[in-house]
Amino acid sequence: xxxxxxxxxxxxxVDQAKKLFDxxxxxxxxxxxxxxxxxxxxxxxxxxxxxxxxxQWAPAGGVAxxxxxxxxxxxxxxxxxxxxxxxxxxxxxxxxxxxxxxMLEDLEFYSWIEFDGETIESDESGNNVG
Amino acid sequence: xxxxxxxxxxxxxxxxxTGVDTLQREARLNRFFADVEKRALRIAEISIRDRDEALxxxxxxxxxxxRKYADRPFEEWTPLFYRILQNRIxxxxxxxxxxxxxxxxxxxGNEDDDYDPIAAAPDTxxxxxxxxxxxxxxxxxxxxxxxxxxxxxxEAFMLRTFEGLDVAGTAGAxxxxxxxxxxxxxxxxxxxxxxxxxxxx
Numbered sequence: 001x002x003x004x005x006x007x008x009x010x011x012x013x014v015d016q017a018k019k020l021f022d023x024x025x026x027x028x029x030x031x032x033x034x035x036x037x038x039x040x041x042x043x044x045x046x047x048x049x050x051x052x053x054x055x056q057w058a059p060a061g062g063v064a065x066x067x068x069x070x071x072x073x074x075x076x077x078x079x080x081x082x083x084x085x086x087x088x089x090x091x092x093x094x095x096x097x098x099x100x101x102x103m104l105e106d107l108e109f110y111s112w113i114e115f116d117g118e119t120i121e122s123d124e125s126g127n128n129v130g
Numbered sequence: 131x132x133x134x135x136x137x138x139x140x141x142x143x144x145x146x147x148t149g150v151d152t153l154q155r156e157a158r159l160n161r162f163f164a165d166v167e168k169r170a171l172r173i174a175e176i177s178i179r180d181r182d183e184a185l186x187x188x189x190x191x192x193x194x195x196x197r198k199y200a201d202r203p204f205e206e207w208t209p210l211f212y213r214i215l216q217n218r219i220x221x222x223x224x225x226x227x228x229x230x231x232x233x234x235x236x237x238x239g240n241e242d243d244d245y246d247p248i249a250a251a252p253d254t255x256x257x258x259x260x261x262x263x264x265x266x267x268x269x270x271x272x273x274x275x276x277x278x279x280x281x282x283x284x285e286a287f288m289l290r291t292f293e294g295l296d297v298a299g300t301a302g303a304x305x306x307x308x309x310x311x312x313x314x315x316x317x318x319x320x321x322x323x324x325x326x327x328x329x330x331x
Contacts, residue, residue, distance in 0.1 A: 010319050014291050017322075020269040021292045025168045032181065036171060039189030040163045046196040047156045 155200055162207055163192055170215055173288045176273050177219045187222060191215040208295065209302030216285055216303060268330065275325045279318055286314035287322070
């Protein structure tokens with residue numbers, strides 16, 4: 001019984017403390033609110049600069065990945081002289097250009113194009129319609 | 131977690147499934163900060179008793195969350211944000227202790243003892259003066275009592291009562307077990323009730 005009274009009193013105390021705290025938050029003056037808002041904008045600018053940092057390093061990262069991939073292929077086939085093969089040299093050239101990175105960023109768009117193209121072809125042939 | 135935060139969490143979960151770009155993430159973080167920043171400021175202010183310093187700590191915590199943890203699920207943001215803020219508060223208190231020792235050594239008193247909560251109190255609107263005064267006085271007594279609690283009890287009490295985190299969220303923010311949170315919280319309430327007395331309201 002005594003324990004239950006204590007629990008109720010604790011609950012009432014906590015409710016009152018929360019109410020007073022919320023009122024003190026509502027009383028915050030305009031200048032403080034404005035400073036908080038400015039602080040928030042500074043923090044949000046971090047996200048923008050963070051994503052720019054990623055884009056800035058993306059070409060270097062892409063080149064590094066391509067170089068590692070080339071090394072793995074070459075290690076797997078040491079007897080194969082990569083640069084003697086025009087197809088591989090041409091693939092490497094494509095991979096190492098910056099345009100290919102842009103294409104990777106637009107991968108979703110290209111998959112949509114491919115999907116749309118297939119749909120149009122099947123519609124035209126009439127095989128998969130209905 | 132309040133009703134707004136709960137409904138916001140549901141909408142964010144849906145967004146997580148489809149993926150979000152930078153702009154969406156920024157908008158979500160903006161809403162999160164706008165929701166939490168005023169309470170966070172008051173919590174920091176009660177801990178260190180200096181509004182300008184508290185503003186700096188809250189801004190630092192927002193920057194770190196945005197820089198390091200913006201990609202984490204929304205449900206984790208509140209405990210993460212308060213964990214960062216509590217660490218900042220503890221660092222500030224440690225630096226302040228060292229600074230005070232040095233000041234005492236060189237014969238200069240602690241200028242922060244001049245802090246006057248009434249002078250620092252903000253403008254008010256829409257309340258009867260006697261109600262306002264009563265509320266301020268009660269909050270002032272509560273702030274003094276809370277700031278006199280041991281550090282971990284103070285953290286547990288403010289995160290549970292003022293921010294409304296559950297036991298698991300508070301444990302995440304404090305970096306301790308749920309059992310410890312319960313113990314600190316219970317001790318904090320009993321200490322506060324004892325120090326404030328029966329007539330406090």
